[in-house]
Amino acid sequence: MLFAVLLALNIAVCICLVGVVLLQRSEGGALGMGGGPSGFMTARGAGNLLTQVTWGLGIAFFVLSLTLTLLSGRAHSGDSVVDRIKVDAINPRELNRPAAPAPAAPPSEPVQPARPGPLQAPTPTLRYPFAPAPAGDAPAQP
Template structure:
């Protein structure tokens, strides 16, 4: 409940801070609200008020942000995500009891307990064209067999 109240206050303070910053006189004076000689406030007085208000709202914003962080951290506790997983209760013998089945239509190996054949990387070849060594010729590509004609 307190966290929600502080969050609403943080949003209100941030909106007020945005409004006060936009009301201040910019370097070019485009958004400034300084009064002229006929205004109810002088330009210096309006600048001092807006500057002071900006400092107060900025300080409130940071204090509320720190308070929200501290309170939410205490509500969650000091445990990490890994501590909450309860890994000690997992029995490693039951993890791979039912291995995933391959999709239907794929060829099953003759011996399901046999390990798959390891992949063999091609032998690297190094050639230096500056020493007159020729680049190895790539193996010719065998054309694929034509597709069978559709039955009519």
């Protein structure tokens, strides 16, 4: 619950921060755009207010982001992905074992459709493009 509230607050602060930054007057020099006096907010007091609001929202954004990171780290601190899927319990010899043939059913019972066997992993092959070609596969010289 706390995580969801902080995340919503962080998103709201982020949207406000973007809006305040876009309201600020350009100082010039950015891609050749000038900062002439015909801007939306040209008074020096408005510039100071927007600067202070930007600093406040920036600090709030970083504090909320750090808090969310710490909270999410504590929620999953005791286990890893490997612990959750229990890789240690998998026997690699059983992964590529062929399916055992099904016992023959007595003729008096109806024939059941065969179930598919376990998946077979493909045999890995190494393809190195810079390896010298075998002697029999050498291209003919013109």
